[in-house]
Amino acid sequence: MASKLSLIASVLIFTSIVAAKPTKDGENQRSPRALVDLIDELEKGTWLEIGQATLQHQLTKKPDTTVAKNVIMFLGDGMSVATVSAARILQGQRNGFSGEDSTLYFENFPYTGLSKTYCVDKQVADSACSATAYLGGVKANYGTIGVTAAVRRGDCKASANPANHVPSIAVWAQNAGKSTGIVTTTRVTHASPTGTYGHTSERDWEADSDIIKAGFDPKVCPDIATQLVTTEPGINHKVILGGGRKNFLPKNVLDEDELPGVREDGVDLLRAWEQDKLKRGAKSAYVSDRDSLLGVDDVDYLLGLFDSDHMQYHLDANPKTEPTLAEMTRAALKVLSNSTNGYFLFVEGGRIDQGHHDNLAHKALDETIEFSEAVKMADSIVGSDTLIVITADHAHTMSFAGYPARGTDILGFGGNGNDSLPYSTLAYANGPSYYKGRYNMTEEDRHAANYTFPSAVPLASETHGGEDVQVFASGPWSHIFTGAYEQNAIPHMMAFATCIGPGLTACS
Template identity: 60%
Template sequence: MHPRSYHRIEIRSTDDRHLPIDDLEQRGEFWRENAQYTLGVKLLQKPNTNVAKNVIMFLGDGMSIPTLKAARVYLGQLHNESGEETVLSFEKFPVTGLSKTYCVNKQVPDSACTATAYLGGVKSNEATIGVTAAVQLKDCDASLLEENRVSSIGEWSQAKGKKTGIVTTTRITHASPAGVYAHTAHRDWESDSGDAPPNCKDIAYQLVHEDVGSKFNVILGGGRKNFLPKTAVDEEGDSGTRIDGENLIETWLKSKNKSKAKYVWNRDGLLNVSNDTEYLLGLFEGDHCKYHLDADDKEPSLAEMTQAAIKLLSVNNQKGYFLFVEGGRIDHAHHDTKAQKALDETIEFHKAIESAVNMTNEEDTLIVVTSDHAHTMSVSGYGNRGNDILGSPGIADDGLPYSTLTYANGPGYREQIDGKRPDISAENSRDKNYKFPAIAPLLSETHGGDDVAIFARGPWSHLLTGVIEQHVIPHIMAYASCVGDGLTVCNEAI
């Protein structure tokens, strides 16, 4: 790993160790030593060709490359640093690549078709999950055909006797986590209260009743309402949505029979789960988990959920595990053009990955960090080093300030006043719910079509380099961990 803190470059010789960083950076030797050291570290890196006993996939929903840039600056500035040189935990991983994002039928993708790609290894149509592109939106009958169904790396891992887990800050039935276990012709069929035909089971039902979903050892996220009937009220006073009258939480507990199964609904419950728990279901909100900036101490952080999952999946486990962890609310904040919340959720994601790194061994655990799609936020202007990332980099040609963080479209659009842009200097851009400026008016900001980054460490991580199609990612993870029916390190010939 590079010998630098998260916030400042720390390489100093004996003669200049007392000089402030700003003075050091004016010296060419400072940068040359830094570069030579980094070169030396990279020359020492060797491919890890062990079998990956464990695989952890971290998915930052909507975590575009500009989001990474802005988040690292934001993190640094939270620590009273300029921020540009800050390093997020996963940015220290030795391997990076780019993933191409699109649906079979869409130039810019959604979280459903991308989940099918990065978890199932097959590209599909927009808003469909766990099915091939032969299934059109809402085509229930086509989604039931076995030849149109796509299995995920979660299922491949279960077939090899590995434990499996899902962690998310969204509803556990939302598009990204559903990609691990569900097959549906519409991502919105999360509960039977939707418009799905009766013969197409909703996503919550599939998680509890069907073969793959029912085998998950750890399930942590939001979305209680989709598991409870409309006549029921959950622990926090919210009503369920189900019209079939079934309490899927009770069904899940009963289905575990004599196994040591536990259901929890708040942070205290999660932190007090015993280590011998074999199956854990944690639903911490009726809907999505709260944003970190809005949450209280009753709701666990993404890092705490990740730690609990790794701990339980590791107990008495010789065959290893597959764990999917989603920082899902980065995406939601971007849709609302609430950039500060998007950056804060990215920092929470960074903390969760840091926890996983500290709890696992790089020799036998492959960790892959990526995103499903981008967003339209840009980082622009010629602001001075250390300029407030949530502020303005300068004055535009019309004599008014503009924002460093700007969206191509969305609810942050401001109408002109007397033919002029509004003066944003009168606005409080540091309010956590501030909507950053957008060029075109839309109720919800759109995704971006950019490639997204891949960061990896552990066995066979070196295969995740270059520019690759998104659907290749699970095939590489499967190769490293010897699961699935394709080429693996355990079976060099198909």
């Protein structure tokens, strides 16, 4: 074995050669790492110690079988396994490290499982049918929310039949006297948050104008925004935070950003929400910007809509006017923590998915890091009586592949093809960034927020992926979230832990 001195010399030579390579030649790159780290990793003892430390940590895990007073469900929309892996590396590299051994906050949770995401009628799920599964405990058809598979997409009459409705865990929580709330970076009427309160055969019927355009009567099958503000359980949500003001305002009314609403019925649902809370004699607040949100104090109900449409990507947002997902989550917990019976909170990092749909890998990964920060913030302020579950609704087609050297820029190249042209480590199976034939990408700024990573098949919007997604859990009964199971089992397990719902519970 080489002496310590020669080992150090070898490492120095290796790192100096790698660091000297040009950055745009398409070859594998390696960021220089601390010399001591490189030396340690060349010693087998280092890895044996890491293995033993991991074993000892695993042995310390002991199931917590106390009843969960509160449940927080974090949903990373489209947060595939590849997304989690690439995001952890980007996070580490942003902090000056190699990145591979970095971890997103929720990856440290003690228990992990896998969820099978398919719909009743589709091999690959969308955010609508999956929301019905992980919030209502029932698998449904593609494009439908809060209804059984007896309802086909776009069947207005069938969706209006209460017999076809699927109550969500938010209903179970409210029936048990718990407070409920939703937080999202998308429109609050988008598919995922709608799963907590809505019943519709078409996920796109967010305002009455959408239903009229489709040739149906909103009085027969109410739009999603109307359901949120005027019917249970949405009307009882203590917290509603996200985007989508346009779906709540008439088309002749301008919002805070001077943008018009889209409603045809002339109803101002924001005013309707305020009037309902006034009739209840409750303290309420409607806010539309970051400062107003952070200034909210001592209210029973909180409604915050921070954009006419979806909230801005974190990389694009004005931090002075638009709150982060972590800040919205903190505000929600401030309100919900006043509940003596506990609460159920749904938090969605929704723009992970939308970044992937446009082949914007950098934005998708950044949104994943922001999502992790929201989980970290929540975990830091809740008590041991809170079950936290993190999962995704479906995967995406982004791949993390090639043979890049350790420490290679995750937004960079994975190697060269047989045509001697470089290929990126991150790429998509399909989507809008498709180019005919191979080309030299070395002069492009792959760190630009709007850089589109290559796709193999031309589509206007990249599709979802059908593989299983991860489930991370911490808190009371979190150990039951291990293994591989159907996605619709998730709300049953959450309900069991907090003793709500019609099924078996820890209390029964």
